[in-house]
Amino acid sequence: MQRSNLGIKDLAKLADVSIGTVDRVLNNRSGVADSTKERVLRIIKETGYKKNVVASRLKLAKNKVIKIAILVPSAKNELSYWNLPLQGVDSAVDELSEMGISIDYFYFDLLNHQTFSDQIDKILKEEFDALITVPFFEFESNRLLGKAKELNIPVVFLDTERDLLFPGNFIRQNSFNAGMVAGRLLHGLIGDQGTYVVVNILNDRGKQINNFQRESGFRSYFEDCVEEEHIKLHTINHPLEDQFDLVPELKDLLDPNQQLGIFVTNARSFLLPDILASNHISNARIVGFDLNDKNISYLKNGSIDFLINQKPQFQGYAAVKGIYKYLTEEDMSQLNIDIPVEIVIKENVEYYTPFGRGVEF
């Protein structure tokens, strides 16, 4: 696709007006006679003119910085999952720093929807140009979208997709698909003669949308792709406690002659290997989510077989870049992204860890 190399100056000459007038038409500003406007628009169309975004931001970078707010759950510590999208956000902001962009961080308490609402109100008052957050509270997310629509502020949700009253932008992995992927991976290891358990290890927030969708995708894989009737497929919902132990529940399902396939629907798969080992259960295979340090170390020593990466850094990165593209080019195409379901094993994990060799996220 060859860009026409015409500039605003050329348009002005062709339309026999000043560049100021061309600019008014291009940016839909008032104060142009209808006849003039029409003429300029025709020229723009005929020449296939495309704005030089870089040049336009050069002037604006100082006065009109694009202000983005990001509101995520408050992190317990530096290793927390929610630091990862923030890292991605930071590198996008860094990359675009010459173009005039800024980011402000806000946090809410996952167990208290009021803190989410309060922060939203605060953000909307401060005149940000865009907002990145997560749709964990349904009612509050709807309220947010309603207000953002009024104020004409784009909102991008990370991590989870959820049906809301207004159309929203989502940058997240398709969790149903991720469950399907987990199904095939585990099935490949265990085969048709096996016991399969979906393990939901739940904190005080209970079962989340992603957990439901992952389980549903996992079950769907076995319904769609496996003809055998022998497959035993169970679900354990277990609270995350200090003395975490789901062996009692597992024992009911165990068949010593069969392999055990465990699908942990969130990042806590690292809780399983020690429990299994101390109970002398050695015929189990595990698939989990997310590249936290504990999961990675069990992946490396062979106790966990596969991890699925949601690319949280990339989610943050893509959100900022998508917002920038939308606000500078009115191009919405990057505001909705299906993150690849990335399959990680011991031998390729180094490419996907923050300080690994890769240049991507």
Added chain:
Amino acid sequence: MQRSNLGIKDLAKLADVSIGTVDRVLNNRSGVADSTKERVLRIIKETGYKKNVVASRLKLAKNKVIKIAILVPSAKNELSYWNLPLQGVDSAVDELSEMGISIDYFYFDLLNHQTFSDQIDKILKEEFDALITVPFFEFESNRLLGKAKELNIPVVFLDTERDLLFPGNFIRQNSFNAGMVAGRLLHGLIGDQGTYVVVNILNDRGKQINNFQRESGFRSYFEDCVEEEHIKLHTINHPLEDQFDLVPELKDLLDPNQQLGIFVTNARSFLLPDILASNHISNARIVGFDLNDKNISYLKNGSIDFLINQKPQFQGYAAVKGIYKYLTEEDMSQLNIDIPVEIVIKENVEYYTPFGRGVEF
């Protein structure tokens, strides 16, 4: 990392010189008194000044376009592998078009090293700012690097790493690692009681570096990670013929009681399923490379279990971006990239195909 927002104008004021002089120092141009130069350099250091690349390219975009040449094997048709890096190159050029960048395409015949040399000579005569190619011919690659060094032109090699007489830039997958990944994937499906075969399907060029390295990584996985002695690991080198059939060779190895694990070290894994089926070999599992249409369709119908993606589009994309970063910021860090060993199955292949849902390559 907070960028200091100082511009060349601020530096000039601080050093009590004109912006022209600051510019001369920044760009290492001659004609500055040593004492002045020192003073300016000190200010630059103290302030942590960082050039606004966007602004600098704005002026240069018209006069001083960065000219890149890419030399790849000539493609038989539109579906050829070598179109994929070109696609990535194109999107990078598109992305950077406002910054003044251009690309010219050159082709050589894989079976004739002289065509490679001739094209290199042609390119070097035309005063390009950088060159992207592949290191398939050792002698000619060394000759290229020698000349490029003299002319001070950066060269980026795609696809394959090879030891050369001068240090080169490589954007490619680690093929040994990819073989290790294939090892674990196939071992997970087949287990310790199985027959494993590495299949090298070779065209007139014979066995390539990537084939050797992939096989070696595959074998290394079994040496490192599998304690059992039962593993049977064979290699078949077979020419790519019209009546391609490696069943005779396979039959010698087959044990009807064991599963068969087949690792195809290049993109031609799609040749296997039909051969196996017509010989009623149904207990085989296949891992291959590359997301060509035929491989994908066998992946989707379950005849191929895993494909490893080398991300050829991304290789081209990253080469252009890396060159741009080097030529505008003297930052070489993006000229050498280890492409992730991406694991692809039926359920996530849609994210990795050119027109899939992903925004990345």
Added chain:
DNA sequence: CTGAAAGCGCTTACAG
């Protein structure tokens, strides 16, 4: 309703 001028941060002739 329209145009001419100044400026974003840098680079490039040109003048001294």
Added chain:
DNA sequence: CTGAAAGCGCTTACAG
């Protein structure tokens, strides 16, 4: 050896 001016493509006051 150094400075002042013009310009990259666009946007923004300001003047008419």
